[in-house]
Amino acid sequence: MAYEIIEKLKKEIEGYREKPEWAEVGQVTEVGDGIVKILGLRNAVSQEILKIDTAKGVRTALALNLEEESIGALVLDDFLAIEVGDTVKRTGEVLSIQVGEELIGRVIDPLGNPQDGLGEVFKKGTEPKRNPLEARAPSVLERESVNAPLHTGIKAIDAMIPIGRGQRELIIGDRQTGKTAIALDAILNQLNDKGRRTPVCIYVAIGQKESKIAKMVETIKKFDALKYTIIVSASASSPASLWYLAPYTGCAIGEYFRDRGQDALVVYDDLSKHAWAYRQISLLLRRPPGREAYPGDIFYLHSRLLERSAKLSKDKGGGSLTALPIVETQLGDVTAYIPTNIISITDGQIYLESDLFYQGQRPALNVGISVSRVGSAAQTKAMKKVAGKLRLALAQFRELQAFVQFATDVDEATKKKILHGQKINEVLKQNDLSPMPFEEEVCILYAVLNDYFGAVGIENVKKTEHDLTNYLKKLHDNDILKPIRDTGDFSESTEEKLKEALDHFLNSK
Numbered sequence: 001m002a003y004e005i006i007e008k009l010k011k012e013i014e015g016y017r018e019k020p021e022w023a024e025v026g027q028v029t030e031v032g033d034g035i036v037k038i039l040g041l042r043n044a045v046s047q048e049i050l051k052i053d054t055a056k057g058v059r060t061a062l063a064l065n066l067e068e069e070s071i072g073a074l075v076l077d078d079f080l081a082i083e084v085g086d087t088v089k090r091t092g093e094v095l096s097i098q099v100g101e102e103l104i105g106r107v108i109d110p111l112g113n114p115q116d117g118l119g120e121v122f123k124k125g126t127e128p129k130r131n132p133l134e135a136r137a138p139s140v141l142e143r144e145s146v147n148a149p150l151h152t153g154i155k156a157i158d159a160m161i162p163i164g165r166g167q168r169e170l171i172i173g174d175r176q177t178g179k180t181a182i183a184l185d186a187i188l189n190q191l192n193d194k195g196r197r198t199p200v201c202i203y204v205a206i207g208q209k210e211s212k213i214a215k216m217v218e219t220i221k222k223f224d225a226l227k228y229t230i231i232v233s234a235s236a237s238s239p240a241s242l243w244y245l246a247p248y249t250g251c252a253i254g255e256y257f258r259d260r261g262q263d264a265l266v267v268y269d270d271l272s273k274h275a276w277a278y279r280q281i282s283l284l285l286r287r288p289p290g291r292e293a294y295p296g297d298i299f300y301l302h303s304r305l306l307e308r309s310a311k312l313s314k315d316k317g318g319g320s321l322t323a324l325p326i327v328e329t330q331l332g333d334v335t336a337y338i339p340t341n342i343i344s345i346t347d348g349q350i351y352l353e354s355d356l357f358y359q360g361q362r363p364a365l366n367v368g369i370s371v372s373r374v375g376s377a378a379q380t381k382a383m384k385k386v387a388g389k390l391r392l393a394l395a396q397f398r399e400l401q402a403f404v405q406f407a408t409d410v411d412e413a414t415k416k417k418i419l420h421g422q423k424i425n426e427v428l429k430q431n432d433l434s435p436m437p438f439e440e441e442v443c444i445l446y447a448v449l450n451d452y453f454g455a456v457g458i459e460n461v462k463k464t465e466h467d468l469t470n471y472l473k474k475l476h477d478n479d480i481l482k483p484i485r486d487t488g489d490f491s492e493s494t495e496e497k498l499k500e501a502l503d504h505f506l507n508s509k
């Protein structure tokens, strides 16, 4: 017994080494609105976490601006406690967030703190994985091209501006044009898309009113979509530092699921506010302002963020991260600095117009300039069959309409064509919060494009569409809807059955 103890002691003594520790210490030289300037930490790296010893305890800051002698840092908690002369230490760590399945169904702030009053996200004692907020985007070899659709449940978008898993599609428009509604519908529609893996959806709210975010969470909950959704909230009242960090937090969470071979969808609502926050921070740090007073690296900031969305190759697990960034324009001006930047980074844009919105064409999609550069490769065969015809029909309709405006007597054939176009437009109108399963979208679009709505008055199109959907759901789920849903294809035999069903439905009316 005594021998064992002596042996143990010997071992302990052997293991003991006096290690003098050197720590680099800096000093706060300036405190501003949420930022500090620090002298002395010459080896600090960008995005490193710094600890500031204040009279009221330790405060955390993030190194942002590295100059030769000094550092500009962003304070992540209460900056009022910091005073000039306080000492600052490096931690050697970059900012990261705890990630895991536990986040699903929760509302957190950009630093990972719960905001929904449901207690800690991760159980005490567990050591969840941490993902850095800034991460390297997957390289070319780690990616493959987008090949699976992400249905939004909005007819006009799924047919004409399809989004693929791993794509970055910008939603852009003036204020109050239904931008958020589109992203929200895309999240809710994942419940409808039964034939595909449900992506984990992450909604990042940047600088929005607390009441608006609460309403959003309520809606997601009501539709039972919270079971696959995470909300990252940096509300209007939170400091610019949190607005700035929010998209990175959302992205880091998305990457966790992407790297596990799952699909994830992240909505950044919106990046204009993110850019404002970054501009504010940069001006306080006295970085030289560039165009529209934004700092020179704002383009790099957003491209770094959006490049992290990807469809990974099979070797890398085949996961995907789809991004739907939202940008607000002023009076439809897409040539402003931030809109042009983000348009050039993304794989396409959904452009919303207030004129259309007020005319009642909702979603207020400008079909002419909205595009999806990669999504059509991922479109299902069934949707492709109807979509080609739809674009053409709409383009012809617009041309005719513009032409006929000035004509006095219009012949019957032209009148008929215009009426047909108006009916298609009517079918493309869709209320928010009513995403449609894609197999129903295919059938409805097929019906209107093939003139099955010919005898229906324009004012009755919406009602007929509604009745037809119900009719198909009730009587033809097995022989028409299910085969489209399961195979993604619209075979000739299904087409025959749909024709029969449509004839029957319209005759019985």
Ligand code: ATP
Pocket: 173, 174, 175, 176, 177, 178, 179, 180, 181, 182, 328, 362, 363, 364, 430, 431, 432
């Ligand atoms: P903001 O600029 O304030 O963020 P936004 O562009 O995100 O606005 P939303 O909040 O999505 O716009 O929509 C504005 C209003 O229009 C909401 O009340 C919403 O319910 C309504 N709306 C949006 N899309 C549609 C639609 N397709 N049909 C009917 N109403 C809609």
Ligand code: MG
Pocket: 179, 180, 181, 269
């Ligand atoms: Mg909005």
